[in-house]
Amino acid sequence: MNNIDEKLRPILAEVARRNAGEPEFHQAVHEVMESLGRVVAKHPDYLEQALIERICEPERQIIFRIPWVDDQGNVQINRGFRVQFNSSLGPYKGGMRFHPSVNLGIIKFLGFEQTFKNALSGLPIGGGKGGTDFDPKNKSDGEIMRFCQSLMIELHRHLGEQTDVPAGDIGVGGREIGYMFGQYKRLTNRYESGVFTGKDIAYGGSRARTEATGFGNTYFTKAMLETRQTDFDGKRVVVSGAGNVAIHTIEKVQSFGGTVIACSDSSGYIIDEAGIDLALLQEVKSVRRERISEYARLRGNGVRFVPVGKGSVWDLPCDVAMPSATQNELTGKDAKTLVKNGVLAVGEGANMPCTPEAIRILREAGILFGPGKAANAGGVATSALEMQQNASRDRWSFEQTEQRLAQIMKSIHDRCAETADEYGAPGDYVLGANIAGFVRVAKAMRMLGVI
Template sequence: MTATLSSPSLGPGLDAIFQDVLRRSPAEPEFHQAVREVLETIGPVVSQHPEYVRQKLLERIAEPERQIIFRVPWADDNGEVHVNRGYRVEYNSALGPYKGGLRFHPSVSLGIVKFLGFEQVFKNALTGMPIGGAKGGADFDPKGRSDSEIMRFCQSYMTELHRHVGEYTDVPAGDIGVGERELGYLFGQYKRITNRYESGVLTGKGLTWGGARVRREATGYGTVFFVQEMLAQRDQSLDGKTVVVSGAGNVAIHAIEKAQALGARAIACSDSSGYVHDPDGIDVALLKQIKDVERAPIATYAARRRPGARFVPGRPVWELPCEVALPCATQNELTEADAAALVAGGVLAVAEGANMPCTPEAVRVLRAAGVPFAPGKAANAGGVATSALEMQQNASRDSWTFEHTEARLAEIMGEIHRLCADTAARYGAPGDYVLGANMAGFIRVADAMLALGLV
C-alpha cells in the first residue's frame, strides 16, 4: 500500500510531514505504510504537547539516525562468486543501544529494513527496557544453501557489520532466515575479528555460548500471553478456543505450542505453498520435526498426519473460521477480504505475531467490526523483551532458569497490555490497541529525545 496525496487527511501539520517522508524516501511503500499508520493515530498526543511540534519530534523520528548499505561477496560450494547487498538501519537510540533483528530473504530492501526499524523503535519502547530500535539484513536466500555456504555468507556479512555493532552501540538478533545457526556463524566471525568474547553483541544465541532460555519461544509465547490479556478484559480465556495461525516458522510454532498449553486448539498453520488444516489440533512435535529439523514444506505435515489433516495449496489460511487469529508470517499477508472472512466466521481476537502482517484495509475492517486487534509492535514485543533479558544475563555473567525467564516474559507482556489499554482509555479510545500502542510508544521515545537535546 502506497499512500498518496489522495489518501485521507492526517490532520493539521501531519500531512506535510508525511509528504516530506514520501519525497525523501521514494519507492519504499512498506516504510510509508508504517509511518502513516503511526501518524494517523498520534494526533491527540501531539495536540496536547506543543513542545513536540516546536522541537520537530515527528520529523526527527521519521528519519533514521544512520543507514548502512554494503556489499556482501561470497563463494558457493562450486567456487562461483555471488554478491549480495547488506543493510543495517540504526533507527533511533534515544532509549538505549540500537536493537533489532537481521533478516536474510530475497525480498529485503532498504524500504523493508526501514519499515521494520521504524516499527522496532516503538515496539522496544513499549517493553520498558533500555533499548533503541534498529533492523538489518540482506537480500540473500538461505533456502537450498549448504551449511558451508551459509557460514561463508554470514562471515562476509559480519566482516563489514562488525565495525557498526557492539553491546553498547547496536545489538542485532535473528529474524526471517536468521536463526541460531546463522547467529553462531555471525558471532564467531565477530569474535575472531575483534578478539573479544563480547556476548552482549548479539541475542538469540545458543544456550551453550551466551544465549537465554525462552528466547527461541519468546515471540510466539508473548503473542499468546497478550491475547490472554485481551480476552481477560472481556471475562474470557483461551481455554476451548479455536485458533488459526499463519506461518510455520519459529514464531508460529511457539504461538501454537503456548496457545494449546493454555487450553486452546490450534487447527491450522501455513507456509508460502498453502496451509494445513488439522481439526484435532496441530501436533507441535511433528511440526517442529518437519520445519526445524527437516526444513520441509508444510504439505509434509499433512502427509504424515493423515487421515486427520489435509493440505490446501495456494489458499489463505484465514478462510477457516476461528475464534482467535494469529498472523505470524510476514508483512501484508492478511488482506481486507481475509479480515472480512474472519469477522464473518466469528473471530473474537486478532493479534499480530509478525511485523505488520495485516494490511491497513484489513485493520480497518477488524476495528470497524469491534474485533479486538493487537498490532505487532505490542503483541509480538516478547521476542525483543527477552533479548533484553538475554543482554542482562550477558552483562552479569548469569543464566536464569526457563521458569524464571518465562515468568518475566509473561509479566512484561501484561505490562505492555496495561500500558496500551490505559493510554487508549486516557485519550478517549478505550479498547483500541492500535491507538494505545502507537501513542504510548511515541510518548516514551519523544520524551527521551527531548531530554537528550537536539541530537
Template structure:
C-alpha cells in the same frame, strides 16, 4: 471508520514520502503511526516545535554494504547487506537481521521504524534498529551459509557493539546463523563480547526461552486482551499463519492454555487439522528437515492440505498472523468477521493491511498490533543482554515469568493510553501513542541530536 491525518502532520507526511520514494512498506508503517498522533499533538505542541516526528522518521544512520561470498561450486556471489540504526534515545539500537530475497532498504526501514515503538513499549532500555541482506538461506549448504555470514559480519562488526547496536535474528536468521555471525565477530575483534548479539545458543551466552519468546509473548498479550471480554484461550479454536519459529511457539503456548490450533501454513499453502495440529510433526518438518507444510498431511491422514486460497477462510475464534507483512487482506478480514472470530493479534511485523485492520476494529474484533503483541522476542533479547552484562544465567521458568510480566505491562500501557486519549479498546492507537511519547520525551531531554 478510518482515522484521518492531523492537519499539522500533512506536510510532515508529504516530506517523508518525497524523501523516501518507492518504499511502500516504510510508508505504510509511518502512516499507521502518524494516523494515531493527532490527539497527542493537541496536548503536546512542544513535540511539533522540536520537530520530533520529522527526526523520528529519519534514521540516525543507514549502512548499505556489499557481501561477496563463494558457493560450493567455487562461484563468487554478491549480495547486499543493510543495517539501519534508527533511534538510540532509549538505549543501544536493538533489532533483528533478516536474510531473505525480498530484503531491500524500504523493508529494513519499515522494520526499524516499527522496532523503535516496539522496544519502547517493553519498558526496557533499548533503541530501535534493523538489518539484513537479500541472501536466501533456503537450499544453501551449511558451508555456504557460514561463508556468507562471515563475509556479512566482516563489514558489520565495525558498526555494532553491546553499547552501540545489538543485532539478533529474524526471518532466515536462526541459531545457526547467529553462531556463525558471532564466531566471526569474536575472531575479528579478539573479544568475547557476548552482549553484541542476542539469540545465541544456551551454552555460549544465550537466554533460556529466547527461542519461544516471540510466539509465547504474542499469546500472553492475546490472553490479556481476551480477558477484557471475560474470555480466555480455554476451548478456543485458533488459526496461526506461518510455521516458523513464531508460529510454532505461539501454537505451543495456545495448547498449554487450553486452546486448539487447527491450521498452520507456509508459502506453499496451509494444513487444517480439526483435532489439533500435532506440533511435534511441524517442528520436525521445519526445524530438522526444512520441509514444506504439505508433508504434514502425508503424515497425519486426518488433516487436509490446501495449496490455494487463504488460511483465513478456516473458521476460528482467534487468528494469529505470524508469517510476514501484509498477509491478512481486507477480504480475509471480512471472512474472519463473518466466521465469528473474536480476536486477532499480530505475531509478525505488520501482517495486517490497513484496510483489514479497519474492518476488524469496526466489527468489534479485538485487535493487537505487532509492535505490542510480538515484542516478546526483543524483550527476552534485552533480558539476554542483562545476563551477559552480569555474567549470569537464568532458568527457563524465571525468564518465562519475566516475559509474561513484561507482556502484561505492554498490554496495560496500550490499554491505559487508549483510555487516556479517549479511544478505549483501540490498542493500535494505544500502542502507537504509548511507544511514541516515551521516545519523544527522551529525545526532548537529549536535545537536538
C-alpha cells in the same frame, strides 16, 4: 491522508518525498501518524524542534556488498543493510532478516516499528533492524557459514554491546547467529557475548528466547481476551506461518487449552481439525526443513493440505487469528471473512502482517486487535533480558525468564489499554501502542537536545 491531523500532513508528505519507492516504510509511518493527532492536540510542544520529523528519519543507514563463494566455487554477491533508527533509549536493538525480498524500505519499516516496540517494553533499548537479500533456503551449512562471515567483515565495525545489538528474524536462527557471532569475535578479538542475542545456550544465550515472540503474542492476546471475560480455553485458533514464531505460538495456545486447527508456509496451508501435532510440525519444519505438505502426508487422519493460490488460511472459521508469517499477509478481504466468521481477537505475531485495510475493518468491527509493535514485543524483551544476563555473567532458568516475559507482556498490554483510555479511545490497542511508544521515545529525544 484524510485520517491524518492537518498539522501532521506536511510531515507525512515530506517522509513520502524523501523516501520514494519504499511503500512498506510509508505504510508504517502513516499508521503511527494516524494516532498522533490526539497527542499533538493535547501536547502541541511535540511539534517543536522538528521532533516528529527526526523520529521518522533514521540516525544511520548502512548499505554494503557481501561477496561469498558457493559450493561450486562460484562467486555470489548479495546486498546487506543495517538501519540504526533511534538510540534515544539505549543501544540500537533489532533482528537481521535473510530473505530475497529484503530491500532498504523493508528494513526501514522494520526499524521504525522496532523503535516503538522496544519503547513499549519499558526496557533501555533503542530501535534498529538489518538484513540481506540472501536466500538461506537450499543452501549448505558451508555456504551459510561463508556468507555470514563475509557479511560480518563489513557489519562488525558498526556493532557493539553498547552500540548496536542484532538478533534473528526471518531466515536467521541459532545457526546463523552462531556463525555471525563467531566471526565478530574473531575480527574484534573480544568476547562481547552481549553483542548478539538469540545465541545458543552453550555460549551465552537466554533460555526462553527461542519461544519468546510466540509465547509473548499469546500472553498479549490472552490479556485482550480477558478484558471480555474469556480466554483461549476451548477456542479454535488459526496461526499463519510455520517458523519459530508460529511454532511457539501454537505451543503456548495449546497450553492454555486452545485448539490450533491450521498453520501455513509459503507453499500453502494445512487443516488439522483435531489440533496441530506440535512434535510432528517441529520435526517437519525445524529439523527436516520440509514443505508443510509433508506434515499432511505423515499425519494422515483427514488432514488436508491446500496449496498456495487455492484459498487462504484465513478462510477457516476461528475464534482467534494469529498472523505470524510476514508483512501484509492478511488482507482486507481476509479481515472481512474473519469478521463474518465470528473472530473474537487477532494478535499480530509477525511485523505488520495485516494490511491497513484489514486493520481498519477489524477495528471498525470491534474485534480485539493486538498490533505487532505490542503483541510481538516478547522476542525483543527477552533479548534485552539476555543482554542483562550477559552483562552480569549470569544465567537464569527457563521458568524465571518466562515469568519475566509474562510480566512484561502484561505490562505492555496494560500500558496500551491505559493509554487508549487516556486519549479517549478505550479498547483501541493500535492507538494505545502507537501513542505510548511515541511518547516514551519523544520525551527522551527532547531531553537529549537536537541531535
